[in-house]
Amino acid sequence: MCISEEVRCQLARRFDVLLPHLNERQRRLALATEARLLGHGGVSVVARIADVSETTVRKGVFELEAGVDPLPEGRVRRPGGGRMRAEVIDPELVPALMALVEPDERGDPMSPLRWTMKSLRHLADQLSRQGHRVTAPTVGRLLKEHRFSLQGTAKTLEGGQHPDRDAQFRYINEQVKEYQAAGEPVISVDAKKKEQIGQLPIPGQEWRPAGQPVEVEDRSFFAGPHVESVIPYGIYDMAANTGWVNVGTDHNTATFAAASIRRWWQARGRHDYPQASRLLITADAGGSNSYRYRVWKAELAAFAADTGLTVTVCHFPPGTSKWNKIEHRLFSHITMNWRGRPLTSHEVVLNTIAATTTRSGLRVEAALDEDSYPTGIAVSREEFRTLPITAHDLHGRWNYSIAPTGTAAPAPRAGQPAKARAGTLKMLADPRLTGMNPDELDSLRAELAPAQAAAAEQHRYVLRKGRRVATTGRSRSLLSDADEVLLTVIYLRQVCAQKVLGDLLGMNPVTIGHGIKATRKLLDERKISITPTVVRYFTRAEDLRAWITGNGPAGHAPATPTHQALTDPTLTGMSRQALHVLLEELIVPYAAAIEERRHRRRGGSRRPGTRGGVFRQKITDADRILATILYRRRVCGLDALAELFGVCKNTLWNAIRDVLPVLDDRRINIAPAGHRHPTAADLLTSATTDNHQVVS
Structure with a gap:
């Protein structure tokens, strides 16, 4: 049968308009309909015009002639077509996959997958080694069908729980309610993680023009030998929903923690609570505000004496610091506010913290604290016993109150001990103790100074395993190299023990011991001997101080x-x-x-x-x-x-x-x-x- 050119043009225009809107089966049936209408030779003509296979058109003709029922809505092919699924062909595939990913890890103990990330590709490779032919997309489909999903870790394990854990939580809650009902201030305190200043990477992301990320150093520890760091110490007022952050630049010590509370009281507390007579502090059990630190309690005693407040402290049990209100009502919002933004200066840190707000009305203030808070400061047991501290009936180590008055003198605050320490060191340089005149002592110090600097740098090199680390460049010790030489001479002279020196200087004896150990090694290397004194050594700091100040005969101890x-x-x-x-x-x-x-x-x-x-x-x-x-x-x-x-x-x-x-x-x-x-x-x-x- 000869088909005219006009009919061919009409078919071509119809196919161009209609076929793009049809699915596979609909196109096949539409082409078969046109071919049947054309009669003999219609299959080949329709196939050439529609640019499809004659087999496709002929299959559609057979379906029309057979009178097949329409398919359910949404289906193109009848059920049963295509390849069989991998789990049907290999019944052992799913059990093998579950053995690799189930939580109790009952899979092959020698499998390297046990110690690698369980990605789809790694799982597919391991299954292939076991004889199961499978691809990564198939593994993903099987995991989803068995209710698996990508998940991170959940911080829910708290370790061994203290037997008084729940009782302490209830006690803290009762104390907070009682103080708030009386209109007294209640604060939650803690120190945030130390942050370095500079073009350094910060976790998180923020919206920026495409392809224009903020450029930062690729390694934070390689940022330079002298990089400033900040330590935000937060005070969160539970009743007012306000935060006050003291941004320190030195060390996170107990002295710094107490000084932060003092600065909050001077800046905000005394104005917000002018009639307050008591202050409740909730803190975690460790860090700079640990319940074990005598310096922390001594500094709070000085704060109570200065302000006239009765300070009560309630510590959360060990391992439960995240229950402290400041963690999820202040610090979490500060972290989200500076995510993905390098902390390039102190001004950026302060402004970013101060700009932190929430829909519930949180307001935050921040202040820079450039005072020095060195480590190694100690409070002796005798001084601690004189502090006006009263332990509560329930777990007195965690709950205690400090009265604003007492017979004990307040503990020295930040900046004050340095002057007293310098006077004590000058007193200890007495020739009767050192066995040397001032010129001989200075000569010994000058001889050991280069070796001390080299030994300190070598010690830091060993600690950081050869890497450059960021430091502030400031002295991190209460004692200078010259002071360590003096104390080593006195110790080797057997004038007194390290504990007596610690009591005199208000320092931890361990800190003094580290300096003596390092200096003594240098003396031994140079074969410099220190002759012991012939007097009986002092066992109390008071006796040594009294003798130096003139209460003992020259050359003899009392x-x-x-x-x-x-x-x-x-x-x-x-x-x-x-x-x-x-x-x-x-x-x-x-x-x-x-x-x-x-x-x-x-x-x-x-x-x-x-x-x-x-x-x-x-x-x-x-x-x-x-x-x-x-x-x-x-x-x-x-x-x-x-x-x-x-x-x-x-x-x-x-x-x-x-x-x-x-x-x-x-x-x-x-x-x-x-x-x-x-x-x-x-x-x-x-x-x-x-x-x-x-x-x-």
Whole structure:
């Protein structure tokens, strides 16, 4: 049959208009309809005009002639067509997949997938190694069908719960309600994470023109050797829904935490609560405001004394700091407000914090605090006992009140201890303690200064594992290199223990110990020896301070009654001045003999990391020599001597055996005494009586 050109043009125009709007089956049936109307040769003509396969048109003709029922709405093909699904072909595929991703990890313990991210590609690769032919999209479909989804971690585990956890929560809630009902201020305090200043990456994103992100350093620790950092310490007023952030630039210490509360009270608290007589503080159990820190409580006692407020502190149990209101009512909003924005200056930090608001009406103020808050400050137990602190009946370590008045002097605040510490260090440079005149001490300091700087840099290099780290460039120690030399000399002179030095300087003895250890190593490397003093060492800071200020005779420490009696001429057979000269003569060779014996026993120099203390068995070298002289004099038995020197019998006997060879080598003759005292009490009584007779 010949089909005219006009009919072909009409078919082409119809197909161009109609076919783009039809699905696969509808197009096939429409083409088959036109082919049937054309008759013989219509299939080939329609296929050429529509640019489809003749098989497609012929299939449509067969469907029309067979009278197939229409398909359900939305379907193009009848059910049952296409390939079978992978889980149907391989029934073991789904169990193998579940074994890899189920929470209890019952899969192959040797599979590397156990220790990698469980991405779709990794899961598909592992299943293929097990003999299951599957692709990553199929794995994703199977996981979704079994109610799996992409999820991060959830911070819900709190570790071991304290038995008083719930009771403490209820107690804090009751205290907050009681204070708020009375119109008294209630604040929640905590320190936010330290942030570095500069073009450094900050987590988060913010809207910017496409392709114009803020350019920052690719590594924050490589930003430079001197990078400023800030420590935001927040105070959140629960009743007023206001925040006040003290942005510090030094250290997050207990002194800084208390100073932040003081600055909040001066800036906001006293104006918002002019009639307040009490203040309730809720804080976590650790950090700079830990309930264990005596400095924190001492600083709050000073704050209470200055403001006239009774300060009550309630700490959340350990591991529950996120329950503190400040975490989710202040800090979380500050973090969201500066997300994706580099903190390039202190001004940016302050303005970003101050611009933080919420729909519930949160208002925030921020202030920069450039004061110094060094680490290592300590409060002694004696000072702490004098503070007006009252523990509550329920868990007194977590809940306590501090009265605004008390017999104890308030603890020194930030900036004040430095002047007192400098005066104490000047006092400790007394030549009677150091055994050197000022020029000799300065010469020793100058000799050790380069080595101290090099050792400090090497120590920092080891700590940071060779990486450059951001530092503020300021001194991070309460003690300078010269101060460490002075304290090391006093310690090696056996004037007093590190605890006494800590009490004098208001510092942690551990901080002093670190400085002494490093300086002592440098002295040993240069073979610089420090001769111990011959006087009995001081066991209390008050005694040492009183002696330096003039309450003791030159060259001698204020001896205890027992020590005064043991140096009596009737017992030693020589005057006290002659005894002092003899002790100075023997103390150096005795110390050398002891070190030589130790060197021989350990087969070399002192091993790194050993303690190497100078106060052995609670008795000084001078006391060991004095005990040996009394033993040679036979003024009393060994048991009585041990009781007098406050050590056990074996310790004293070992000391005497060490000193006797030194006396024999120098041919020092010690004549026996004319009377032997049976007990220690009898010896003390006799010495006291003789002293009274001499005075009379």
